[in-house]
Amino acid sequence: MTLKNNTEALRSGDRIALAKTISQIEDQTEEGRQVLSALFPYTGQAHMIGITGSPGTGKSTLTARLAREFRNPSVDIQPQRVGILAVDPTSPFSGGAVLGDRVRMRDLAGDEGVYIRSMASRGALGGLSAATDSVAALLDAVGYDVILIETVGAGQDDVEIVRLAHTTIVVAAPDQGDDIQAIKAGILEIADILVLNKADLPGVDRAERALCSALELAGTHRTFNDGSGHHREQAIELHDSRPGWRPPLIKTIALSGEGTVELHQSIAAHRQYLVDGKLWDAKNAARLTSMLEKQLREHLYQNWQNRVDQKAYKRALKSVLSYRVSPYQAAIDLLKQPE
Amino acid sequence: MTLKNNTEALRSGDRIALAKTISQIEDQTEEGRQVLSALFPYTGQAHMIGITGSPGTGKSTLTARLAREFRNPSVDIQPQRVGILAVDPTSPFSGGAVLGDRVRMRDLAGDEGVYIRSMASRGALGGLSAATDSVAALLDAVGYDVILIETVGAGQDDVEIVRLAHTTIVVAAPDQGDDIQAIKAGILEIADILVLNKADLPGVDRAERALCSALELAGTHRTFNDGSGHHREQAIELHDSRPGWRPPLIKTIALSGEGTVELHQSIAAHRQYLVDGKLWDAKNAARLTSMLEKQLREHLYQNWQNRVDQKAYKRALKSVLSYRVSPYQAAIDLLKQPE
Numbered sequence: 263m264t265l266k267n268n269t270e271a272l273r274s275g276d277r278i279a280l281a282k283t284i285s286q287i288e289d290q291t292e293e294g295r296q297v298l299s300a301l302f303p304y305t306g307q308a309h310m311i312g313i314t315g316s317p318g319t320g321k322s323t324l325t326a327r328l329a330r331e332f333r334n335p336s337v338d339i340q341p342q343r344v345g346i347l348a349v350d351p352t353s354p355f356s357g358g359a360v361l362g363d364r365v366r367m368r369d370l371a372g373d374e375g376v377y378i379r380s381m382a383s384r385g386a387l388g389g390l391s392a393a394t395d396s397v398a399a400l401l402d403a404v405g406y407d408v409i410l411i412e413t414v415g416a417g418q419d420d421v422e423i424v425r426l427a428h429t430t431i432v433v434a435a436p437d438q439g440d441d442i443q444a445i446k447a448g449i450l451e452i453a454d455i456l457v458l459n460k461a462d463l464p465g466v467d468r469a470e471r472a473l474c475s476a477l478e479l480a481g482t483h484r485t486f487n488d489g490s491g492h493h494r495e496q497a498i499e500l501h502d503s504r505p506g507w508r509p510p511l512i513k514t515i516a517l518s519g520e521g522t523v524e525l526h527q528s529i530a531a532h533r534q535y536l537v538d539g540k541l542w543d544a545k546n547a548a549r550l551t552s553m554l555e556k557q558l559r560e561h562l563y564q565n566w567q568n569r570v571d572q573k574a575y576k577r578a579l580k581s582v583l584s585y586r587v588s589p590y591q592a593a594i595d596l597l598k599q600p601e
Numbered sequence: 602m603t604l605k606n607n608t609e610a611l612r613s614g615d616r617i618a619l620a621k622t623i624s625q626i627e628d629q630t631e632e633g634r635q636v637l638s639a640l641f642p643y644t645g646q647a648h649m650i651g652i653t654g655s656p657g658t659g660k661s662t663l664t665a666r667l668a669r670e671f672r673n674p675s676v677d678i679q680p681q682r683v684g685i686l687a688v689d690p691t692s693p694f695s696g697g698a699v700l701g702d703r704v705r706m707r708d709l710a711g712d713e714g715v716y717i718r719s720m721a722s723r724g725a726l727g728g729l730s731a732a733t734d735s736v737a738a739l740l741d742a743v744g745y746d747v748i749l750i751e752t753v754g755a756g757q758d759d760v761e762i763v764r765l766a767h768t769t770i771v772v773a774a775p776d777q778g779d780d781i782q783a784i785k786a787g788i789l790e791i792a793d794i795l796v797l798n799k800a801d802l803p804g805v806d807r808a809e810r811a812l813c814s815a816l817e818l819a820g821t822h823r824t825f826n827d828g829s830g831h832h833r834e835q836a837i838e839l840h841d842s843r844p845g846w847r848p849p850l851i852k853t854i855a856l857s858g859e860g861t862v863e864l865h866q867s868i869a870a871h872r873q874y875l876v877d878g879k880l881w882d883a884k885n886a887a888r889l890t891s892m893l894e895k896q897l898r899e900h901l902y903q904n905w906q907n908r909v910d911q912k913a914y915k916r917a918l919k920s921v922l923s924y925r926v927s928p929y930q931a932a933i934d935l936l937k938q939p940e
Contacts, residue, residue: 299927302926303925550921551921554931557931585644588641589895589896591638591641
């Protein structure tokens with residue numbers, strides 16, 4: 263298939279072409295890059311939504327519920343086409359979970375307006391996040407309005423999801439003990455919307471209190487005189503980078519669908535907030551700048567590898583492996599060599 | 602302080618100099634790099650041990666127990682100096698947990714043979730794993746025999762820990778439902794030793810069965826004729842890269858210390874296995890090669906940034922931000938420009 267035929271097939275909704283192109287992107291083939299380049303002008307439309315949380319919080323079930331809500335909105339808005347990228351080896355979308363979960367996801371698969379792709383298998387090999395960027399851009403270009411990116415939400419992946427997503431949803435669940443602590447300690451800082459799922463479980467009140475106090479701790483409080491002579495405390499914005507947005511806490515029961523409508527509305531509100539404050543464009547610009555930098559880094563290294571004197575490289579490596587020269591110094595020395 | 606004075610202070614066990622140098626490494630200062638280069642010949646001695654698992658599995662408490670066991674071995678071996686790097690925002694070592702946990706860790710801090718450092722604060726800013734490599738190398742150079750690196754164990758961090766550690770311990774706990782699934786789906790593949798902690802909780806038998814069957818699923822089985830006419834099934838090696846090592850499943854109760862001795866012995870056995878099979882050296886070589894590559898990539902990009910025509914760069918970026926040229930094409934075009 264020529265590049266032109268292929269991009270036309272993709273734009274017209276050919277799912278087989280889509281699956282094939284995603285694989286090419288994951289494999290970092292030249293074909294994949296060419297398709298992405300050709301379709302790039304069609305990107306920048308989709309709402310990228312990161313859904314992150316520990317295993318056991320039910321975020322996959324919630325993702326499925328949310329996808330259905332975008333497809334068949336309870337309120338009077340247009341249905342949206344939904345792409346789901348599961349960047350989580352434990353996700354039912356990637357086959358890493360119990361059968362019941364997989365069955366719950368399956369009915370989504372029959373909907374032409376939903377495209378589900380697991381990117382888990384690349385996890386153990388690295389290079390996952392680079393491909394996630396590109397696959398999300400592809401889904402954007404071929405007309406998916408909303409792209410739900412499910413990650414396990416820990417460590418480096420958090421940084422990536424915040425960079426990639428317009429809206430980041432952090433999912434917690436009661437009865438996870440230390441998990442609530444996890445949210446206090448850092449994950450909260452990336453949440454645009456905080457979800458307390460499994461709200462029918464015992465311990466939900468305790469979890470809600472913990473999350474609320476964590477939200478308050480994460481925020482900055484100032485005391486001011488309200489004119490009546492009394493000092494009052496007022497919560498100000500959580501983050502300087504998010505003036506005017508205070509992450510809501512939404513209770514859901516993903517299994518039954520409870521709270522999905524509220525979550526959907528909250529996502530719409532966050533989108534509106536981003537657009538109004540020109541943060542939507544700023545987020546897109548930051549993502550594209552980062553994608554350009556990644557490409558530059560990759561090309562610079564590959565170009566250098568292609569032209570470096572292999573003997574000199576092997577000598578440098580040997581000096582490192584024998585603990586004579588540090589990797590820091592060896593790199594500097596090697597790059598000083600005439601090419 | 603001159604570089605020479607500083608490296609001598611570090612080698613003689615100066616903890617203030619150590620803390621300062623670690624900060625310099627985290628901040629990627631030139632001073633930090635110089636110290637690392639000067640001390641590099643002293644590296645390559647320490648046993649790097651990754652301890653990974655979801656929040657709530659009790660891996661921090663287990664890490665503390667293990668540190669004590671290395672310091673005061675129950676069997677007749679030399680005490681070892683222990684460095685602990687908590688690359689996990691939820692770790693009690695990084696202050697991200699309940700007070701009880703922090704108290705349990707504190708008695709370790711009074712021991713001159715133990716150095717604890719949290720690297721959590723860098724998590725949200727990225728660049729964490731590069732610094733972890735270097736800080737682990739520094740602890741190695743200043744005489745810590747064992748370096749316990751605690752990570753939350755999900756996504757990209759897994760790849761990093763396997764690359765960095767000689768021995769990777771995956772910690773699970775009963776009553777975590779989906780968590781056991783998580784182990785099935787990918788984390789098991791990185792485990793050199795599998796720990797089922799909180800073995801006093803209800804559900805431990807179910808969890809043990811799940812883990813055992815997951816271990817079997819992860820392995821490859823072959824049926825062969827044992828000569829008696831019967832076909833027997835024999836588990837063969839889990840991974841081609843680990844011939845002869847079958848990850849043991851060890852039950853522990855970190856809170857009471859139960860199972861710590863067995864875990865310690867298992868770690869010693871894995872070390873011996875690595876040394877005997879020349880895998881110890883191979884792992885060190887792989888880590889150093891990767892560190893050299895990282896340095897090269899970083900220098901190549903920085904050097905290019907320093908010499909690129911900023912106007913050309915801005916033009917390229919603008920063409921991307923206006924969705925006219927893809928980041929893939931823009932990078933290629935930009936690197937083709939005469940410098």
